[in-house]
Amino acid sequence: MRLYLDTADIDQIRRAVKLGVISGVTTNPSLVYKAGWKDYRSAVQDICAMVKGPVSVEVLGQDARTMVDEARAMAAWSEHVVIKIPVCDAGLEAISVLSRESIKVNLTLCFSLNQALLGALAGAAFVSPFVGRLDDVGEDGMALVADIVACFDRYGFGTQVIAASIRHPLHCVAAAQVGAHIATVPYAVLTQMIGHPLTTVGIARFLEDAQKAAGKG
Numbered sequence: 001m002r003l004y005l006d007t008a009d010i011d012q013i014r015r016a017v018k019l020g021v022i023s024g025v026t027t028n029p030s031l032v033y034k035a036g037w038k039d040y041r042s043a044v045q046d047i048c049a050m051v052k053g054p055v056s057v058e059v060l061g062q063d064a065r066t067m068v069d070e071a072r073a074m075a076a077w078s079e080h081v082v083i084k085i086p087v088c089d090a091g092l093e094a095i096s097v098l099s100r101e102s103i104k105v106n107l108t109l110c111f112s113l114n115q116a117l118l119g120a121l122a123g124a125a126f127v128s129p130f131v132g133r134l135d136d137v138g139e140d141g142m143a144l145v146a147d148i149v150a151c152f153d154r155y156g157f158g159t160q161v162i163a164a165s166i167r168h169p170l171h172c173v174a175a176a177q178v179g180a181h182i183a184t185v186p187y188a189v190l191t192q193m194i195g196h197p198l199t200t201v202g203i204a205r206f207l208e209d210a211q212k213a214a215g216k217g
Contacts, residue, residue: 001176004054004162004184008035008043012187017050019190024054026106026128026164026184028084041077048078056106056126058084059094067094075103082125084108087115092122099123106162116148120159126182131175132165142171146178153179169193 004024005016008031016022025047029040037043040057048055057074061067067090071083083098085091086109095105099122106126107119111134116127129148131141145163152159162182163175169192175183185193 001180002182003172003190004056004182005190006031006164006166006184006186008032008037008047009187010035010043010046010050013047013050016187016190021190022051022053024056024182024184025051026056026084026162028058029060044074044081045077048080051080053080054082054104054126055080056082056084056108058108062090064090064093064097067091068097071098071103071105072101082106084128085124087111087119092118095119095122095124099125108164111144113144113147113151116159116161117151120152120157124159126160126162128162128164128184130165131163131171132167134165135167141165142174142178145175145180149179149181 002023003021004026005013005022006026008027013025032040032043044055044057059067059070061070067085074083075081082104084106085094087107098105104125106128107124108128110116110127110129119127129144131145134141134144145161148161160181162184163180164184166172166183166185166189169189172183172185172193
């Protein structure tokens with residue numbers, strides 16, 4: 001399973017890239033605004049240059065023609081751009097057009113196996129089931145990820161599953177266990193994945209013992 005970072009904060013992205021564990025980024029206009037960027041295009045291009053992997057950017061159009069036009073323009077920003085399009089009639093129509101033009105699409109706001117299946121049939125390169133948001137309304141978000149992975153594997157779809165709306169490290173564990181291709185995580189979750197109290201204790205003990213061995217303890 002690969003990890004993407006779900007943010008538009010350039011400092012967070014820079015730190016995550018240095019760790020060598022991030023292979024892509026997912027953004028949306030809300031994340032770009034929160035990060036203080038004034039120009040969406042410049043933000044995306046800077047992120048693409050840093051990550052050198054898939055960077056999802058979202059269209060805002062409400063009809064298929066506008067979505068396609070926006071997607072074509074965004075795809076020209078960088079070879080790494082992936083277009084995020086929500087599940088709806090217009091979105092599926094736009095995906096079917098863009099996929100024939102070899103423009104990669106990430107089907108976003110996915111909350112059911114039906115939606116994921118339609119996205120794959122339309123030609124989406126990725127589908128993003130929103131785990132945390134499903135959990136918030138009393139549904140099992142990770143069960144949906146498992147169902148989508150099983151369906152795509154059974155029928156040989158090339159569409160990859162991105163476990164999105166990740167809220168905590170256990171979501172990442174579960175995503176890996178059910179076979180998600182990718183989990184996109186906030187920076188805070190990434191840092192939580194790194195730490196463990198026994199590791200902290202172990203490092204401190206090793207340092208203490210090393211100082212004693214050197215006659216400094």
